[in-house]
Amino acid sequence: MSHKRIPKRKAAIAAGSVVALGAAAILLPHANASQDGSSTDAAPKTMKATDASDLASQLQGLLGQAFAGSYYDAAAKQLVVNVIPGDNNNVVVQAEKAGAKVREVSNSLAALKTGAQTLKAKATIPGTAWAVDPKTNKLAVTADSTVTGADWNRLTSTVKSLGDGMATVKRSSGTFKTLVSGGDAIFSQVQGGTVRCSLGFNVKASDGSPAFLTAGHCGVAAKQWSDSETGQPIATVDQATFPGNGDFSLIKYDDPNTQAPSEVNTGEGQPVQITQAADATVGEQVFRMGSTTGLHDGTVTGLDATVNFQSETDPNGVDTVTGLIQTDVCAEAGDSGGSLFTQDGSAVGMTSGGSGDCTSGGETFFQPVTAALQATGATLGDGGAGAGQAGSADPSASASDPAGGGDAVGGGGTADPSATASDGTGDQSGAGAGDQSGAGAGDQSGAGTGDQSGAGTGDGSSSLTGTN
Structure with a gap:
């Protein structure tokens, strides 16, 4: 395969240098209790x-x-x-x-986690999700529009069994689904059609080779990925997890000299430099970039969320994913794998799935970047020779251009039907990650699989001022 250099203008999410996964520790040199153990009058500090x-x-x-x-x-x-x-x-x-x-507060973290285990045992119903909400000190349980009749009664009775003040239940107007098709688009050809996702963050694999992170259901859907809908493969799945404890995959570039700059292309020539990976914090503002809907912002509302997607292989089954970040950021089909980041350049997550859309809003769940890095052994940073030499993004670039961090990588690859979710190398479209246009959850090529430069790169929100 010929040498492929990723243009600087298509640098949609990477990191220019290897960084520790946490910011410098905040030392507590004055955190000493008084002699009598009485409370202090110290005022809370302001901080990022x-x-x-x-x-x-x-x-x-x-x-x-x-x-x-x-x-x-x-x-x-x-x-x-x-x-x-x-x-x-x-x-x-x-x-x-x-x-x-x-x-x-009244509820201990242990009690809330026990409540979550009860929900898992008694109410693992497609279209449901739950996470600890530290603001209310309760479990926040969400049911989408498909949870009705006996399933709704089962869910609410389970919540009631947890006791007063332990959980709340709310409705979501949409349907929980993986959002296959996404920061800038990546493509792969599988039996039944085109799979389209988004590259999340460029990384260095444990063996030093350039690679990128994206959603696990994308890596399970197809083995080889291209930077254009009809182009030759440029990257191959190395690891993928979906469903289970996370939704992430590591995909290695086939060319070891691939350059993978460290920035998110917001579409208006003002790329956001990604300098570190960080854990999400409930209440913080975050930004999401996806090829379908572009740049949108919102707030982290829960951590360690469990989401029960309808199984694509078993009409009566469920694909449960745990350990996700819950937000009120909108997303649509095609945004899967896209980048969740902060204004100061911290990589936080990759789009997994959710309900609703960017007209009416909804809930969207993200795979934590720190957990994906730990599981795959990858490091955020130099994605290959010359990586980190990122220039300003070109807002005129389209999804048909060569891929960069968060860019398209797909099309033309032949998936291996013998692969499983554990090795993440084959066509597992039945697992909810491939072409699911009929269910509205997978490849939405009819809604824009080609040039996405007009849908999401120029929505006026790239100033990172908060647009939701």
């Missing part, structure tokens, strides 16, 4: 969401079982930490002196 995430991780270890979750108050720019009342005054004082706002 990424700093709040780091501090929350430290305080979780400090508080132990007293820790009941945390979230970022974006308006006040403060970290709010939930604690269970008890004999923990000393550590509460330390948490306050470290800069957190501490509040007492």
Whole structure:
């Protein structure tokens, strides 16, 4: 295969240098309890969401079982930490002196996780999802429009069995589905049609070769991917996970000299440089880039979410995915695998699936980048020779141009039907990741599989000022 250099203008999501997965630790040099264990009058500190995430991780270890979750108050720019009342005054004082706002709540994190296990055992119904909501200190349970009749009764009775004040149930107007087809588009040809997804983030594989991360249901759908709908394959699936504990895949570029710059192309010549991977924090503002709908923003609403997608292989089955980020950011078919990031250049997630659309809104779930990096052994950073030499993005570029981070990679590859979800190398379109245009969940080529430059790259939201 001839040498392929990814143009700088198509650099949609990568990282220019290898970075640690967490920002520098926030040390707690003054976090000492008073001699009598009384509470401190220290005022909560203002901080960025990424700093709040780091501090929350430290305080979780400090508080132990007293820790009941945390979230970022974006308006006040403060970290709010939930604690269970008890004999923990000393550590509460330390948490306050470290800069957190501490509040007492009723439900422990252990109790909420037990509730989630009960939902998994008794209410794993296609079209349902749940996650811990630290703002309400409850489990937030969501049911899409397909959950009716006996299924609805089963869900609500299970929630009721958890006890008062443990969970809430709300309806979603759409249908939970994987959003195959997506940052800038990537393509593959499988039996039955074209699969289209989005490249999430360029990375370096554990063996040093250039690669990228995208959604797992994309990597399970097809083995080889191209940067144009009818082009030759330029990348091959190395690992894929879907369903199960995550929705991510690692796809290696076939050319070891492929350049993979570190930025998100927002479509107006103002790329966002990606400098690190970061864990999501409930309450923080995030941005999503996808080839179908372009750039949209919203808020993280839950972590470690469980989503039950209707199985594409068994009409009565369910594809359950755990460990996802829940948000109120909109997305549509074609956005799968696309990048979730913060304004300061932190890679946060890749689009998995959700309900609704960018007209009426909805819920969208994302695979955490940090978990995908840990599972695959990849590092965010230099994706090949010359990587990191990213120039400004060209807003006129289309999905038919060669791929960069977040760009198209698909078309023309022959999928291996013998592959399984565990190796992520074959045609598993029946697993909800391939051509699902009939179900509205998979390849939406009729809604734009070719040049997507007009649909999502010039929506006026690339200034990252918050457009939703």
